[in-house]
Amino acid sequence: MIAAAIKRERSRAGKSLSALAAEAGIAKSTLSQLEAGNGNPSVETLWALAAALDVPLSLLFETEAPATRLIRADEGEVLASEQSDFAAVLLSRSPPNVRRDVYRVVMQPGEIRRAQPHPRGTVEHMLVCSGQMRAGPEGQEEQLWPGDYYTYPGDHPHTYEAKQPDTMFLIVMEAP
Amino acid sequence: MIAAAIKRERSRAGKSLSALAAEAGIAKSTLSQLEAGNGNPSVETLWALAAALDVPLSLLFETEAPATRLIRADEGEVLASEQSDFAAVLLSRSPPNVRRDVYRVVMQPGEIRRAQPHPRGTVEHMLVCSGQMRAGPEGQEEQLWPGDYYTYPGDHPHTYEAKQPDTMFLIVMEAP
DNA sequence: ACGATTTGTTCGTCAAGTCGAACGATTGGA
DNA sequence: TCCAATCGTTCGACTTGACGAACAAATCGT
Numbered sequence: 001m002i003a004a005a006i007k008r009e010r011s012r013a014g015k016s017l018s019a020l021a022a023e024a025g026i027a028k029s030t031l032s033q034l035e036a037g038n039g040n041p042s043v044e045t046l047w048a049l050a051a052a053l054d055v056p057l058s059l060l061f062e063t064e065a066p067a068t069r070l071i072r073a074d075e076g077e078v079l080a081s082e083q084s085d086f087a088a089v090l091l092s093r094s095p096p097n098v099r100r101d102v103y104r105v106v107m108q109p110g111e112i113r114r115a116q117p118h119p120r121g122t123v124e125h126m127l128v129c130s131g132q133m134r135a136g137p138e139g140q141e142e143q144l145w146p147g148d149y150y151t152y153p154g155d156h157p158h159t160y161e162a163k164q165p166d167t168m169f170l171i172v173m174e175a176p
Numbered sequence: 177m178i179a180a181a182i183k184r185e186r187s188r189a190g191k192s193l194s195a196l197a198a199e200a201g202i203a204k205s206t207l208s209q210l211e212a213g214n215g216n217p218s219v220e221t222l223w224a225l226a227a228a229l230d231v232p233l234s235l236l237f238e239t240e241a242p243a244t245r246l247i248r249a250d251e252g253e254v255l256a257s258e259q260s261d262f263a264a265v266l267l268s269r270s271p272p273n274v275r276r277d278v279y280r281v282v283m284q285p286g287e288i289r290r291a292q293p294h295p296r297g298t299v300e301h302m303l304v305c306s307g308q309m310r311a312g313p314e315g316q317e318e319q320l321w322p323g324d325y326y327t328y329p330g331d332h333p334h335t336y337e338a339k340q341p342d343t344m345f346l347i348v349m350e351a352p
Numbered sequence: 353a354c355g356a357t358t359t360g361t362t363c364g365t366c367a368a369g370t371c372g373a374a375c376g377a378t379t380g381g382a
Numbered sequence: 383t384c385c386a387a388t389c390g391t392t393c394g395a396c397t398t399g400a401c402g403a404a405c406a407a408a409t410c411g412t
Contacts, residue, residue, distance in 0.1 A: 356411080358409070361404105362404085363404080363405090364402095366400090367399090368398085369396105369399080371395085371396075372396100373392105373394095374391105374394105376391085
């Protein structure tokens with residue numbers, strides 16, 4: 001809930017309820033009730049809080065860790081198209097205020113590559129172009145074929161392993 | 177503003193104001209005033225809207241195209257790596273505050289697909305996974321092979337044409 | 353051409369969020 | 383020990399957002 005998010009961010013900033021309310025320009029009674037779970041604030045109030053906390057507003061809506069999502073080559077919601085020989089699949093709609101870096105990767109079979117965990121909140125999106133590979137968070141590795149799309153948290157240890165020569169895939173690195 | 181965001185997402189979903197209000201379970205008068213810019217909604221209201229629009233809530237907060245750039249499969253700045261059989265190429269470092277939608281496309285040879293121009297400021301990133309194709313803005317079409325990366329403004333007329341069966345490629349649609 | 357439906361807006365009413373003040377509880381000096 | 387300051391909560395008064403109905407305008411179907 002939002003109550004928990006506000007409390008979490010406030011304690012993370014090391015600010016007291018009164019101080020935060022003062023900085024945000026809202027009554028501390030309002031903030032108190034918000035953190036208690038009573039009522040649902042207006043965007044104006046939330047905006048003031050987010051500004052005072054110096055965090056993106058969307059952070060106050062953060063739910064639990066996003067689960068991994070695997071979309072096989074023959075899966076995914078195919079978008080409507082006028083021409084039948086054109087099949088577009090929306091893999092991931094990006095939330096605003098995020099950075100997404102796109103990588104193209106060519107990998108050879110051999111030892112397993114263990115990636116150092118990225119900063120907290122990082123999300124990786126993988127799309128295999130050709131070859132075959134095995135990748136994913138530790139314990140949730142998946143066998144991937146061309147066209148497969150796999151997304152998972154990047155702030156946990158994860159591995160890449162090519163099963164065929166010149167295995168090519170795409171990584172979209174999403175940072176909060 | 178939020179007013180514009182709601183309007184944008186609603187029109188994108190092709191829903192009328194009355195219909196959306198009904199689906200979201202809010203009064204259409206409320207929605208009308210929101211889109212008019214008057215008032216600041218409560219999170220409960222926004223949540224209902226986001227759910228009805230089937231978009232993440234954070235998308236309701238907020239909203240120049242670079243020249244074309246073509247990176248051949250054997251081109252691109254290869255990032256440093258500890259292991260020689262791992263070659264990652266950064267194709268596009270995303271600027272902040274942009275939306276990027278990722279599409280996977282499979283296309284068959286045949287007639288040329290002419291894309292209706294997207295909203296102003298849209299940028300498309302293409303990466304060919306397999307097959308062969310010809311695509312790009314009108315007059316700047318390029319022959320593309322697997323691994324080729326091509327980016328160009330999406331708010332101008334552009335075309336896609338597969339040269340081989342089951343030509344697969346990736347499109348990252350970047351909206352301002 | 354006409355009625356019927358749907359569109360989006362404006363109005364008054366009610367409920368709910370926000371505010372300011374006062375409250376008990378806790379901490380820190382002097 | 384006592385006073386002062388700060389902590390977070392609770393209360394009533396005010397402000398504002400959400401609702402429902404009525405409204406003009408546009409679209410549709412016969």
